[in-house]
Amino acid sequence: MSLGAAEAAITVAEDHGGGVWREAFKRLSRNPAAIIGAVLIALFLFVAIFADWLAPYTALAPDLKQIKGPGHIPGPTAEHWLGLDDQGRDLLSRIILGARQSLLVGVVSLLFGMIGGIILGLLAGGLGGWFDTGVMRLVDMMLAVPGLLFAIGIAAMLGEGLLAVMIAIGVVNVPVFARLLRGQMLAQREADYAMAAKSLGVKRRRVILGHVFPNSLTPVIVQGTLTLATAIIEAAGLAFLGLSGADPSIPEWGRMLAESQRHLAIAPQLVIAPGLAIVLAALGFTLLGESLREALDPKYRR
Amino acid sequence: MLRFIVRRLLVLVPVLLGLSIALFAWVRALPGSPAQALLGERATQAQIEMINRQMGLDQPLYEQYLRFLGKVVRLDFGTSVQTSQPVIDEMIRRFPATFELGVTALLIAVVVGVPLGYFAARRNGTWLDSATITGSLIGITIPVFFLAYMLKYVFAVKLGWFPNTGRQEARMLDVEHPTGFYVLDGLVTGNMAAFWDAILHLVLPAIALATIPLAIIARITRAAVLDVLNEDYVRTAESKGLTSGVVTRRHVLRNALLPVTTVIGLQFGLLMSGAILTETVFAFPGVGKFVADAIPTRDYPSLQGFILVIATLFVLINLVVDVAYGLIDPRVRVR
């Protein structure tokens, strides 16, 4: 049999890959949790993308004329639905603008984590042997440090700034993705089609990169959806500990939440609004991610 | 079995060694001079240079590392910049608080989470099931410190049912602490007021800390119970006419709890991260609070020491879980 024919055979053998996704989407469209999740995400993306048009005010520069003295935080009015923040800016506008920053943090840190994890996982799962052992020990090491502590350590090293925060959250997620991908690839390598390809004389690199790797990505994508949620939450946690972007006039939910804690007694809306925004955005990704995981898991396919 | 344990222990060595190298390198890579951290805005250039000289940072790196390793092995993690006390003493002082808090949180998580997951699975598809799933998802998406602040605001500030901060009422004098675990101390010394006070101080932080593990445990239990319920032997047992109560106790729970146990072991890291935030909100004088305070004060020796110890504990706990799992389920050992 020619190599081309072998490839064709393999493609037929692994065709269930696409089928899984198709079936999963069918299942998802019937799952209320998934629909709510998707709606929340769509809303979040919409607000983030069109923030400039949606926000009633620019709300970046402070407007100290509005503040009569320390401790004076104007509450909701007809012009300002959620009231003003402690710098005299429209809170609703800042929440809307903050969606963009939170999305940015989530996506960029996810990308950092995913790319790093995929490279490590691919090398470990693909090359195997000593390299695999080495990478797995590194992964063990990284997983041994509690996530938040790890992120604190990285952020401390990189100095102030949003990029530092995003890298820190990304790095924390590297071992998660690496381990997931490696495990999946080891399983896929034992799968029938891979064995068949090997016995047919297809080059190892080709089998791994062309077939095993793409087929192993499903759980990575599911994990990615969930990681978007945790990244947004972790960014809030880091902001609470004082690690956030350099420019405080650019609104970011985690930071708004963390920094208005001291006004909780006077103006609880300053705390509750960004807190709810974080919960809703994270909930959207979690609902969709979890539903996706269930839909793709053969165990639930009965 | 012994060989299994030994093999697992051997794997620990490179991990911990690698961690020590990483932490050593980390402190070297940090920006800013420790002298400035000690002196603050009053530091003059001459003072900073003098302190740097005294710290002897001029030897070759590998020698510095070996010295560091030698000290770490003897549990000497240096001196805390925050308190000028040996880091190890700070750990010994603060671990009981965090341990007490963590165990309470885990207890809440298990006591609430396992039955919740179990009944959700048994009533699969009902409102209880959906509520459990939704609730647990919300549970893991609320930032811990946000929840902690809300709990504190409502139950401590507004309603006054629980104390705001700390582990013990500041006005309570003449309380002895033979063990460092305040609840236990109250019992041991027969001081019931102190015992009750310690419990009141634990409630809110423990609830905040418990949410995420609770959500996870409830979901894992639910999934595990569902799996077991679908296993053939349960169906057989039920078809043989065993009453549902017997089936529950004998088969379902026992088999379902196996994965749950493992998950509980894995909660350690999560609890530690949560403790940093929760303890900060409640000014609870444990490890997490100390770590959070170490960031603005640039107390790197403490961070270094705490990370090393926490990571080691984490690895060891996982080992214990693995071994316990191996004891319960012989199949694991073969792998």
Next chain:
Amino acid sequence: MEARKRLSAVAVGGAMLLAVAACGGGGTGTSSTPGATQPPAAGGSDKAFVWALSAEPKALDGAYVSDGESLRVIRQMFEGLVGTKPGSTEVVPALATKWESTDGTNWTFTLKQGVKFHDGTDFNAEAACWNFERWYNFKGAQQNPAVSYYWYTVFGGYAKNEDASLAPSSYKGCKAEGTDKITISLAAPSASFIAALSLPSFSMVSPAAIQKSGDAVEMKGDAPEFTGKFATEAPVGTGPYKFVSWQRGDRVTLQAFDGYHGEKAKIKDLIFRAISDAPARRQALESGEIDGFDQVEPADVDTLKGAGFQVQERSALNVGYIGFNQKMAPLDNPKIRQAIAYAINREALVQAKYPAGSRVATQFMPPELTGYNEGVTTYGYDVNKAKQLIAESGVANPTIELWYPTGVTRPYMPDPKANFEAFKADLEAAGFKVTVKSARWTPEYLDAVDNGKAMVYMIGWNADFADADNFVGTFFQQFNKRFGFENKEIFDKLNAAEQETDAAKRTTLYQEANKLIMDFLPGLPYVHNKSFVGLGKDVQGFLTDPLSNENFSLVSRG
């Protein structure tokens, strides 16, 4: 050189205070000692007084610390030869009833009789000299400026300097004459050190207790560790309160000292708790867990007052300013510096973000100090003028890096982020392009500022001593990397002022210096803040102090 400068820095303040002290010191002694009447037992009230610190003390030996929270606890247990009058910066007798010098070099102190340390040993001439000799003979890590900061600042060096950067000590020796007189000799005439001796760092400790518990310090890793037990487990002084216990991470407990030589403490149990979170301190006061804490956030003042708590104002001696580094273009251009000054709306910021009673600063020192000049050039908020100055400066599209610190609040800067946002918006409105720079206060931020790496930055100063030199002298008397300029006129004027011993002439010199400085504009002072102490509803007798020297033994709970 540095150290000598610091010594004379406090000199004139001391000289001025000397007059007051001499009057008070003449015959009356410290306070209304109950004399022959049966002294009441200390600590009449059995209600404890609980105070929340923002951080745990580092050590309870004044010689070893310079941080406010350690010193606050130390003040209650220890006394120096001299002290300050509660609520003021005036130097008054403490363990010494009077002092005199004919030449300014040899100072003779007459000590109070019958004073006992908490361990029952006598405080006398021998013990006093022993203390000075102890400080002077510090070795190894004890010489580290992070440990014996104030000795280093006031007296320069030690008996055997172990580091080349240390100056020769200005302390020469202490001689006991009988049991109630000591003579301290200095290398050069100076009145300054009388004022300096009022610092809690120069408190008298019990020699017997030090010998028993040890006072070793070791430099371990990044920080000094107090391995001797005196500073951590058994501090012994002569103050109204004595040490009971220090539960690490939780509380320090003190108890009224029955054998106190002065007016005994009104409250028996004094407890310090460390609560590092500012909102948590406020809530602890609201729930009644504590009776007081310092640095109430301006935003909370009205809330606390409204709920019936006491909030006491403290006229703190401080200044918050924006520093300009002239080594970096375009800050070398005076028009640009002036444009920044006109661009920033200081009034709006102080009005909105600082508590009532805080003042917009026109110069680098607070009005309470002599040498303050009402007639300096002021730069009122005027955006158009700023724009015009930028145009005149010849700098097209000026870009400035604006630095602000994170992880910190200072008495002159209760919310650095808020100040930063206001400054940034103001500067942008005037046509500056602003690059945001932020860093942790310690060490990165101060590192950048002190090494001349920050272009425009927010910082300030809290007084160590109530003296002009402690402000403008510290900043502008010589080349300072922070500001990056050489201006002989200003340097000379401040040197002359520092060395002038005639009070009136000195005041004039400082006024002239302030005028020169504000014309030259090396930075923009913007606020003299007030700070606040929050107290429980039943607390009585608490007296705020401009240098935070609050004396808790005067406090009672009604």
